[in-house]
Amino acid sequence: MVALMPRSMDNSRGARVDLDQTLPACDKAVAMPSRTSSRNIDLTQVRAACSTCSLHELCLPAGLDSNEMERIDQLVKVRRRIKRGDYLYRTGASLESLFAVRSGFLKSCVICEDGREQVTAFHMMGEVVGLDAISQEKHACDTIALEDSELCEIPFARLEELTRDIASLQRHFHRIMSREIVRDHNVMLLLGSMRAEERLATFLIGLSQRFASRGYSAQEFHLRMTREEIGSYLGLTLETVSRVFSRFQDEGLIEVNNRHIVIVDVERLRGLVGQHSHS
Amino acid sequence: MVALMPRSMDNSRGARVDLDQTLPACDKAVAMPSRTSSRNIDLTQVRAACSTCSLHELCLPAGLDSNEMERIDQLVKVRRRIKRGDYLYRTGASLESLFAVRSGFLKSCVICEDGREQVTAFHMMGEVVGLDAISQEKHACDTIALEDSELCEIPFARLEELTRDIASLQRHFHRIMSREIVRDHNVMLLLGSMRAEERLATFLIGLSQRFASRGYSAQEFHLRMTREEIGSYLGLTLETVSRVFSRFQDEGLIEVNNRHIVIVDVERLRGLVGQHSHS
């Protein structure tokens, strides 16, 4: 319940239309921004502004000067809000835009013809979503909000134009795509050669670091996804996920209360990673 | 033994220095090009020429006009030959160039501190290698030749420049990166939710298609990798790979003789994919 709000993060937000002052405190804003739509303003049309966004060092415009930043501001179309459970896009939808996560939490999953589903990523603020769609100009996965979320829409055609003009933007965009490839390879390592306990430990450590680098607590956080979604991501059943969480708790590594996680002993948790199984 | 040579592929090669006429027939050229170095010519310095390369529709310059193709020819530095077992690059090496596979066969693998190893990809002609290095300007995996191979070296800094000039090249480069992401997500699906038989079947079908789209037989081919490497890629042990191959053979789906594979019944093999296990 505590520690869910940023510790040291500059929280200034929207520029053109400064609604944010009227928003509730940050944790609530993240937890239930849809409440604000009761004010009857069409928030889906609020323009984004990278230059004043607290995430710009994590996000697409990382490393740009203020001049270049202004050109991005014009590129990034609108801030789009979606509610928990809504699709940001579906497999097969034609690529119009990439999205940067402003706030909230999402998952992406690929689906087999036979209905089988694999969660390929969980997305949090500052991350860019939709890169898989570039190859066929069609989205190759579903992306769904796990909690009410805000996204900056980045029309892809214009992004490509702009990257042709601004070398540093091009640079960073390439880095973002490459980073996704590296991440995927590490997930392949996890899926291909780790046992259940290692997978969960790796998962928790990764989440913890991502929260930390965004100014949230590394020790204590709220899982936005179900056991089943964790299991899908890690190649395990939901029962196994649940059991391993319980085991970790029994051994004093973490405390679990439903989706509230406290990491008690990071060092021993880290120690678990590296007890290979096969291969 | 048969069917290892391209069926319908234009086999014209190098332009500036036309050595290829003197090379042995294609299958041998692929199997042991190092023999040609006995002629005492430094073949590592032979310039590549996309414009006359039979792979250009698969490779980096796909979709360029002849004008643009010429500019790529100047970009693509040299053709580099490496022998079976040699590293193309190692984890941590700084990014200088990407590579396009001209001929041969390679694997990439990520390595844990604890020595665990995961094969993340097998590369064949027309594919671009090294994309993972862009994110940190350091290679994030090892890439090793599984047979003597030829690669076109593409200095990355100059590629970035050129993509700023040539929109269609930029377009295609983005597509290549995105395609890698989609591929990785499909491997995650495989590793996360398929049982051993499905994984092997998927693997064989994928290889078969890749050979076919390069003009080789889809029914009959030679595996360039060991059972252990297949196992690493598929998240299985080498024993399981071997057993499943045997089972497939017993059931009349394929014929296996060491690394020589004949696909006897593609349809039933396809039918195996979709018998989920868990999740």
Place this chain on the structure above:
DNA sequence: CGCGCTGTTGAAACTTGTCAAAGTTTGTGG
């Protein structure tokens, strides 16, 4: 306030990994 979704836990079954041994192929050096 109850219904449904989510999470927990147990017992049994099954898939795959582990260990071991033997057979086969490939490459090397004489």
Place this chain on the structure above:
DNA sequence: CCACAAACTTTGACAAGTTTCAACAGCGCG
């Protein structure tokens, strides 16, 4: 060109980890 060693592959028996099935508990939402 042959012989030998090393690397790779196959197969069996057994063990272990994870899934499956099932029942129940808790929480949240309408």
